[in-house]
Amino acid sequence: MSERTLVLVKPDGVERGLIGEIVSRIEAKGYAIERLELLKARNDQLAAHYAEHEGKPFYPPLIDFMCSGPLVAIIASGEGVIAGFRSLAGATDPTAAAPGTIRGDLARDWGTKVQKNLVHGSDSPESAAREIAIWFPES
Numbered sequence: 001m002s003e004r005t006l007v008l009v010k011p012d013g014v015e016r017g018l019i020g021e022i023v024s025r026i027e028a029k030g031y032a033i034e035r036l037e038l039l040k041a042r043n044d045q046l047a048a049h050y051a052e053h054e055g056k057p058f059y060p061p062l063i064d065f066m067c068s069g070p071l072v073a074i075i076a077s078g079e080g081v082i083a084g085f086r087s088l089a090g091a092t093d094p095t096a097a098a099p100g101t102i103r104g105d106l107a108r109d110w111g112t113k114v115q116k117n118l119v120h121g122s123d124s125p126e127s128a129a130r131e132i133a134i135w136f137p138e139s
């Protein structure tokens with residue numbers, strides 16, 4: 001069944017000039033790009049997006065990092081895209097992420113407190129609906 005997911009290219013991906021590479025991998029897999037916007041995240045968007053992580057030790061540096069520069073919000077669609085994009089992204093920890101994945105091939109997280117892992121992808125249909133409403137409220 002076709003579904004939608006919310007992808008973020010995080011500020012490390014934008015700063016390193018990897019927007020095209022990441023979008024290419026999504027398209028090459030056969031998913032469609034429905035919406036794509038370069039924006040500076042507001043605090044209220046990040047607080048809503050990462051609400052489940054509030055109180056964790058990595059939460060404050062994560063919010064600082066996500067505010068540190070522009071990011072790209074994307075709605076991607078296709079059969080199984082929610083799980084499929086998470087496979088493309090690879091494990092959260094860039095060192096553990098398998099070669100062939102976005103994070104395994106491209107993410108560098110040497111010596112930082114927050115995992116600068118280039119991308120975020122929704123983890124369930126419920127998360128996708130919630131996150132799409134945060135970043136594309138009109139859709």
Ligand code: CMP
Pocket residue numbers: 053058062092113114115116117119120121
């Ligand atoms: P993301 O998929 O955007 O969801 C939560 C983010 O928090 C995650 O990617 C990482 O960037 C970050 N994160 C998750 N776990 C940790 C951790 N143990 N230490 C630091 N950052 C983390």
